[in-house]
Amino acid sequence: MRPLVTQLQQQFRHMAHDMHILVVDDHSPDLTAAAVRMLQQDYNNLHLLEGSKAGLGAAYVRGMRHAIDHLQADVIFEMDADLSHDPADVPRLMAAIDAGADLVIGSRYVKGGSISADWGWLRRLNSRAGNLAARYIAGIVGVNDCTAGFRAISVELLQRIDLDRLRVQGYVFQVVLLHAAVVNGARVKEIPVDFADREHGLSKLGVRDLLEFAMNVWWIRLLSARVLVKFLLVGAVGVLVNLGCFSLFLQLGVNKFIASPLAVEISIISNFLLNNFWTFRRRVSTDRKRIKGLKFHAVSLLSLGVSFATFVLLAVLLPDHSPQLYQLAGIIPAAAVNYLLNAYWTFKAAPQLPADISSAPEPGYGIRLPNPRG
Numbered sequence: 001m002r003p004l005v006t007q008l009q010q011q012f013r014h015m016a017h018d019m020h021i022l023v024v025d026d027h028s029p030d031l032t033a034a035a036v037r038m039l040q041q042d043y044n045n046l047h048l049l050e051g052s053k054a055g056l057g058a059a060y061v062r063g064m065r066h067a068i069d070h071l072q073a074d075v076i077f078e079m080d081a082d083l084s085h086d087p088a089d090v091p092r093l094m095a096a097i098d099a100g101a102d103l104v105i106g107s108r109y110v111k112g113g114s115i116s117a118d119w120g121w122l123r124r125l126n127s128r129a130g131n132l133a134a135r136y137i138a139g140i141v142g143v144n145d146c147t148a149g150f151r152a153i154s155v156e157l158l159q160r161i162d163l164d165r166l167r168v169q170g171y172v173f174q175v176v177l178l179h180a181a182v183v184n185g186a187r188v189k190e191i192p193v194d195f196a197d198r199e200h201g202l203s204k205l206g207v208r209d210l211l212e213f214a215m216n217v218w219w220i221r222l223l224s225a226r227v228l229v230k231f232l233l234v235g236a237v238g239v240l241v242n243l244g245c246f247s248l249f250l251q252l253g254v255n256k257f258i259a260s261p262l263a264v265e266i267s268i269i270s271n272f273l274l275n276n277f278w279t280f281r282r283r284v285s286t287d288r289k290r291i292k293g294l295k296f297h298a299v300s301l302l303s304l305g306v307s308f309a310t311f312v313l314l315a316v317l318l319p320d321h322s323p324q325l326y327q328l329a330g331i332i333p334a335a336a337v338n339y340l341l342n343a344y345w346t347f348k349a350a351p352q353l354p355a356d357i358s359s360a361p362e363p364g365y366g367i368r369l370p371n372p373r374g
Helices: 002-012 032-040 056-069 087-098 121-136 173-183 207-251 256-279 289-317 323-346
Strands: 021-025 046-050 075-078 103-107 151-154 188-192
Touching (some): 021 032, 021 056, 032 046, 046 056, 056 075, 056 173, 087 151, 087 188, 121 173, 121 207, 173 188, 173 207, 207 323, 256 289, 256 323, 289 323
Parallel strands (some): 021 046, 103 188
Antiparallel strands (some): 075 151, 103 151
C-alpha cells in the first residue's frame, strides 16, 4: 500500500485538482486497514472505508457513494492497489475528463497500450475472451477494453446511473457499469496504458466470477434485444395502419397510386410517434427535437419512395393481382430502410456509443449469484 500511496501523492503535486485517495477495505486479512491508518499520519488526503465483505461490485458502489456524499468528489478514479496501474497515468486520465469525457478508460487494447510480457497464455485468453464477450455479446462494440479496472468517471455521470441496480458481485461489475454508463449517454474515451504485472498481492479471480461474468453479458444482451422487439411490435402496428388506411382510401374512391403513398405516410408518422415515445425513449441524443424531426422526415421520404417504387413496379408487372398485396410487399423493404436509418441516425445515441446497446436497463439490472460467504 505504501508504494502506491507515495507514488500517487507525487503525481498529485503536479495536478491542479484537489486529489484524495480512498481505500475501500472489506476486512481483508492482509492488514490493509492497519497500513492505511499508519499512512494517514503523513497524509491528510488519505481516507479509509471499511465494511463487511459483500463482493467487488458492492465495494465499488460503497466507495463511490462515500466519495460523492462525504468527500464531495467531482471525479472518481478506479484503480488497483497492486501497482498494476501506473500512478503516472492518473494525470492523463484526468486531462481527458477535463477535455469533456465522462468516462475515461486506461486501455490495454488500443494503439499504444500493452499488457505485461509476464502474463501467461491462460490469463491473456481470459482477458481477451472477456472483452470479446463484453463487446459482441453485451454489445459494447464501441469500446476496446471493457473489463479494464483503471478508470476515471465523472460524478455527474454516476448520478445518472442507479447504482443500486448494478447487482453484481465480481469482476463483471466493470462491464455492467460501463454498459449502464453508455446507456446513460456517457462520452467514453480510451487512453493507452501499459498494464504491468502486479507487484503485490494475488489474483482473486475464480470460477464463480467467470460464471457470473458469462451470465451477465448474456443478460445485458437480452435487455438490449428489447429495442428490436419493441421496434418489430411498432412495425406490426404500422402494417395494420398502412393497410387499413389504404383500404379505406380505396373505398372512398381515391386512386390507388395516390392512396398508396398517403397510407404509407400515415403509417410512418404513427411508427415515429410510437418509436420516439416508447422504443427509443431512453436513448440520449445530442440532437434537438427540430433536427430529429428533420432527420425523421428525410427518412420518411426515402422509405415512402422505396415502398411506392415497389408498389408501382409490382402493379405494372402484375396488374391482375390484388393491390393490397403490392402494398404489403412494399412495406418490407421500406421497413428495413426505416429501421436502419432511424436506429442509427435519427434516434442515434450520443457520440461514441454503439446504437444497439442504448436500451435502458430494467429494474433488477444484473444477475447476482448467491454469496456462500454471506
